[in-house]
Amino acid sequence: MTDTKDMIAEVCSWIEPDLQKVFPDELSDDITVRASLYSLLAGGKRIRPCFMYQSARMLGMDPDEIKIYAVALEMIHTYSLIHDDLPSMDNDDLRRGMPTCHKKFSEGIAVLAGDNLLNRAYELLFSAKDHKAGAYIAGLAGINGMIGGQSIDIDSEDKKISLERLYELQRKKTGALLEAAICTPCIVAGCPDDIFETMKQISLHIGLAFQIKDDILDVLSNEEELGKSTGKDERDNKQTFVTMLGLEGAKERLDEEISGAYDKISYLKEKGYDTEGFAALTRFMAERTF
Amino acid sequence: MTDTKDMIAEVCSWIEPDLQKVFPDELSDDITVRASLYSLLAGGKRIRPCFMYQSARMLGMDPDEIKIYAVALEMIHTYSLIHDDLPSMDNDDLRRGMPTCHKKFSEGIAVLAGDNLLNRAYELLFSAKDHKAGAYIAGLAGINGMIGGQSIDIDSEDKKISLERLYELQRKKTGALLEAAICTPCIVAGCPDDIFETMKQISLHIGLAFQIKDDILDVLSNEEELGKSTGKDERDNKQTFVTMLGLEGAKERLDEEISGAYDKISYLKEKGYDTEGFAALTRFMAERTF
Numbered sequence: 001m002t003d004t005k006d007m008i009a010e011v012c013s014w015i016e017p018d019l020q021k022v023f024p025d026e027l028s029d030d031i032t033v034r035a036s037l038y039s040l041l042a043g044g045k046r047i048r049p050c051f052m053y054q055s056a057r058m059l060g061m062d063p064d065e066i067k068i069y070a071v072a073l074e075m076i077h078t079y080s081l082i083h084d085d086l087p088s089m090d091n092d093d094l095r096r097g098m099p100t101c102h103k104k105f106s107e108g109i110a111v112l113a114g115d116n117l118l119n120r121a122y123e124l125l126f127s128a129k130d131h132k133a134g135a136y137i138a139g140l141a142g143i144n145g146m147i148g149g150q151s152i153d154i155d156s157e158d159k160k161i162s163l164e165r166l167y168e169l170q171r172k173k174t175g176a177l178l179e180a181a182i183c184t185p186c187i188v189a190g191c192p193d194d195i196f197e198t199m200k201q202i203s204l205h206i207g208l209a210f211q212i213k214d215d216i217l218d219v220l221s222n223e224e225e226l227g228k229s230t231g232k233d234e235r236d237n238k239q240t241f242v243t244m245l246g247l248e249g250a251k252e253r254l255d256e257e258i259s260g261a262y263d264k265i266s267y268l269k270e271k272g273y274d275t276e277g278f279a280a281l282t283r284f285m286a287e288r289t290f
Numbered sequence: 291m292t293d294t295k296d297m298i299a300e301v302c303s304w305i306e307p308d309l310q311k312v313f314p315d316e317l318s319d320d321i322t323v324r325a326s327l328y329s330l331l332a333g334g335k336r337i338r339p340c341f342m343y344q345s346a347r348m349l350g351m352d353p354d355e356i357k358i359y360a361v362a363l364e365m366i367h368t369y370s371l372i373h374d375d376l377p378s379m380d381n382d383d384l385r386r387g388m389p390t391c392h393k394k395f396s397e398g399i400a401v402l403a404g405d406n407l408l409n410r411a412y413e414l415l416f417s418a419k420d421h422k423a424g425a426y427i428a429g430l431a432g433i434n435g436m437i438g439g440q441s442i443d444i445d446s447e448d449k450k451i452s453l454e455r456l457y458e459l460q461r462k463k464t465g466a467l468l469e470a471a472i473c474t475p476c477i478v479a480g481c482p483d484d485i486f487e488t489m490k491q492i493s494l495h496i497g498l499a500f501q502i503k504d505d506i507l508d509v510l511s512n513e514e515e516l517g518k519s520t521g522k523d524e525r526d527n528k529q530t531f532v533t534m535l536g537l538e539g540a541k542e543r544l545d546e547e548i549s550g551a552y553d554k555i556s557y558l559k560e561k562g563y564d565t566e567g568f569a570a571l572t573r574f575m576a577e578r579t580f
Contacts, residue, residue, distance in 0.1 A: 027433060032441035083405060088397030107378030108444050111401065112437065115373060115408065119432040122412045126425035135416035142409040143317060147402065151322035154398050 004284040035113035048181040054278040056185040072121040079117035140176040149173025175207025205261035215240035294574040325403035332386040338471040344568040346475040362411040369407035430466040439463025465497025495551035505530035
């Protein structure tokens with residue numbers, strides 16, 4: 001656990017300087033740029049960059065080769081949080097232990113800051129070497145991926161949905177960007193199909209595990225540790241893996257997803273890949289308390 | 291005028307079928323897709339596709355070569371309208387003669403529909419042949435272009451701004467996407483620098499003329515003809531070219547910008563380009579009543 005925290009800290013110091021520089025200096029006074037950077041630099045676990053970094057390492061790449069994709073992905077993730085937190089969406093006041101973007105600035109500026117981060121991410125992706133990777137990330141961020149999941153989410157409010165539908169929702173809403181994090185290095189490296197497919201399976205397990213753990217923490221953790229509102233799912237009458245499977249059922253399912261991921265990681269290890277860092281990060285996902 | 295209306299109708303029938311197909315059939319029931327298409331297919335003048343079409347014609351291209359960029363640009367334009375119309379931004383109920391997206395659906399869905407159109411535009415741009423064109427459009431849509439203009443706009447509320455600042459605001463907010471419409475065909479065709487630079491100058495004149503005309507119509511037109519709320523600038527205490535220059539001053543400035551555009555168009559005509567359609571569209575911009 002301590003080692004993993006060190007590893008996360010290492011990835012943070014790897015990526016933070018690049019996140020700080022995503023907008024040109026001469027725009028540093030612009031209100032939308034300030035709001036965008038406020039949210040982008042608010043910390044957080046940087047889970048997606050961590051997975052992309054470890055995935056690149058596992059494939060024997062220099063992580064710097066995929067850094068620009070990790071930066072763009074973190075910008076896309078941050079825009080989605082800013083818009084999700086809006087009063088017309090999840091109406092959250094607290095994020096990563098700080099006031100949400102619309103609380104700190106205004107709703108109008110928060111809408112614009114989200115748009116700005118999304119658009120800027122694509123400017124970066126067009127400037128990057130591998131446009132196949134850009135296209136791949138765009139597909140996972142959109143209506144067939146993250147936005148599709150948000151759409152199911154917003155459409156499910158005050159409706160009873162099936163467990164199947166909840167899986168689809170979360171596979172897209174949370175899973176798609178984790179898939180982008182884990183599999184983009186495969187695209188850049190030009191991995192053979194079976195490796196790409198294995199990595200994709202791993203990412204599906206990790207995406208679900210991540211969301212189940214989030215749902216569990218919403219019940220068991222406290223605001224101080226988590227840095228965002230807790231007990232919110234119940235207050236909002238939200239259907240989660242905990243409400244559907246019960247707390248014990250959710251924990252069991254989390255274990256199953258983590259085991260599923262480990263099985264596939266073992267397959268890669270047998271193939272000769274150095275899976276140590278990636279496996280540790282996966283374990284951390286299941287054991288984290290924030 | 292009648293000829294130009296026919297020409298606009300021709301461009302509409304050229305692009306509408308492609309706009310209808312920007313999302314896969316199997317997602318046609320998705321609430322966010324429905325909201326996105328509601329706004330994308332709500333009509334409008336299709337000014338940007340018209341200019342891109344005429345620009346391509348002028349350069350001797352088959353317009354179909356640039357159609358995918360015109361589609362993406364119209365999606366980017368539409369997303370910006372959906373977000374601009376939100377209560378936290380301009381708070382508009384009427385757009386193109388119909389309820390705005392958040393009025394028809396909900397605020398949350400309107401935020402997501404805008405995100406969806408923007409992201410999908412980039413999926414299309416990555417699937418297109420010319421990534422230089424995609425990068426160019428992304429730059430003009432972002433913080434150095436349209437979003438930058440929106441940011442100045444939101445930051446200028448209840449502040450006195452200079453005429454210079456208003457020019458900068460509108461050059462970015464309205465001008466940037468018109469520049470993208472007019473100059474993207476130059477990128478795709480690989481025009482020589484002097485032609486690209488001339489087209490860029492033309493687009494700056496047309497962008498300003500378009501906004502000045504909009505400000506004039508907000509004062510002189512009525513809701514039925516314009517298809518959106520009028521008299522709004524005054525109610526919102528907005529600084530426009532009419533409030534800054536007076537109605538007559540704004541009309542004079544409009545004439546100057548149109549003359550400036552014509553001068554450059556004549557230069558292209560002398561060079562042997564067939565400028566007829568483009569020039570007619572430019573005249574229509576100045577004379578339109580909607």
